Amino acid sequence: MAKVSRPPPAVALVLVLVGLVAAVADAAPGPRGLTRYTRVFAFGNSLTDTGNAAIFPATAGGPFTRPPYGQTYFGQPSGRASDGRLIIDFLADELRVPQPTPYLAGRTAADFLNGTNFAVGGATALDPAFLVTKGIMSFVPISLSNQTSWFQNVLRLLNSSSVYEQRKVMASSVFYVGEIGLNDYFFALNSNSVDVAVSLVPHVIGAIRSALTAMIAAGARTVVVTGMLPIGCEPQQLALFPGGPGDYDPATGCIARFNEIAERHNLALRVMLGELRLAHPGRSLSYADIYRAVTRAVASPTLYGFGGMPLAACCGGGGGPYNFNFTTFCSAPGSAACADPSKSISWDGIHFTEAANRFLTRAMLKGLL
Template sequence: MALPSPFSVISNILFVLVVALTLQISTAQHYCNSSIFSFGDSLADTGNLFNIARPGGLPSFGLPPYGETFFHHPTGRPSDGRLVIDFIAEYLGLPLVPPFFGGENGTDQSFKDGVNFAVFGATALDYSFLLDKGIKNPVTNFSLGVELNLFKRLLPSLCSSSSDCSKLLQNSLILMGEIGGNDYNYPLFAKTNIELVRKLVPLVVGKIGSVIQELIELGGVTFMVPGNLPIGCIPIYLTIYQTSNTEEYDPEIGCLNWLNKFSEYHNQLLQEELTRIRQLHPHVNLIYADYYNATLQCYRNPNEFGFEKKSLKACCGGGGPYNFNITASCGRPGSTACNDPSSYISWDGIHLTEAAYRTIAKALIQGPYTIPQINTSCIVSSNSQSVQQL
């Protein structure tokens, strides 16, 4: 009897694995999202740090020209307009998610459609833990654990019993970040050795996973968990690590390869953690949001998405090859803003423009940059206009 070829054996194994993964994902329950609860950092902060800033200490993103495109005034969002979370809320037919700080007394009425705990500058790991490792957060002492505790304290005011709270969370979309980027940003901005920073990645991913599991125990069912951006394409990094060694850059788009590989490493470990949690909780719908590739497509094909060919420069900044100057950051004296933010990917050299966030949101909602694909069965025709406007 002839033995099967090695190729045939491998093909059969792959087929079994694909079927198993499909069955595993298909067991996840799908609920229509009637509210959004958000955790994270500046990529999702809709006004928290802005609202708790000390009098006279307004952060630069609380000053013009921030917010000029959509809101026409600063809202605490570090962009010229809306963020990914805003576009997702619009897509679901929900109001923009209010920040926890600055809400209408934090009542169940003001937060009935959800609440945002994301804070500009927040880390995944605790402030004291990072400080013990010589990493100081110069922006805030907020971390993912602090945000989770705020949510736990608020939850009893949103529901009358544990069963009601469980039902509330079953019908909610929980956005878990992006978070973790600042755990790496602070040491990397200080030019800490990349290998030392890599040691933080399993700890960061583990923290994200543990918080997700706590929320599952409270009743959470549907999660969107973004990965890290391609940080090698961000003007602040391109400025800090500028070099004459052309081999360190992607020859096609000019991003720093080693920094993008670091982001890929984080994203790989994060996806492995989500796979592990899926196996423990097959009823949960864990959606990995591929911010990395959804953004990278903009850099690789800027004209296709309406961006200029010089896509690595910031719209608002204080000059230099990438229009980023730490002493003249956007909103501060010495900085100027471009005439058309929609033609830029980077807004202030660290964060993205509304146009870039819109492109990312569209890539997540319409595919193929989520694993598994977002469930669209609950999107009613009344929301079709906002969907088409993405």
């Protein structure tokens, strides 16, 4: 395995990342008396999943478990939907905490003591039964409410002794809610219309709010919530929904009406987080923006170290400006290898390259300064 490249220690930057202005009393003291976090609890979909989809029966043996996934960093598939590391990997590295154990890979309290990743590739924010009422079929029967239930299971394992011990664990933990809701909107767009996808926004935000409320009730004090990425910049969507000249943002080439869904989502998410901050003073609830970082990189790729085709999938096939076709999806027979993922934003037309994930992590840090 390649050696992890660690940035210089930056305790103050870590505190900024999680939105803290003072140490949490119950957390373990770190350098200079500042709060030191000991673990991460992560939630989300394939943009955050580090191995659950590779174990879950409905997705085991899927694309992420086959080469060339993992080629850049791990040298082999690691269950991550990328050529290498994800935002959660870079975040854990920045926080100086262990990589959280995929929930489905653990069994005992010892397995989860250093953190847990509940994210599952293909997961939705909304329960599959609700999506069916909207005429939407999901492919992975895992939603954010399932991940919240898994968190409660881990909590019972870790904190069977006393309420005080539970408070200590929660106070010294960072809760990272990766982007969630993208699959809900994807499925709506693929089977219905933009209007149906837009109608899901308040429900998706409500599902995220319910999950955050459960975390706060359990004692979570530091929560980072990632916003929606620009849906209309995804090579998959661009290839599946060709339009006329007026359908594209002239600055980015992305589908404008799809990006408007993401903008609605992000506005509603920020409003909801503001309401929770007022209801729960003393808790740090930070919004992590990746939307603007992606659109900036797509509009000016060379400025940020990427190549001249920012809307094309690196791995897979299909040719054209987006290089995406489901029949030649990355790792499928007949798919083309990716010669230099470091110059691409999209790895397979849906997920980011390691280079893009590193870029997005840095953008998140700067955006929370």
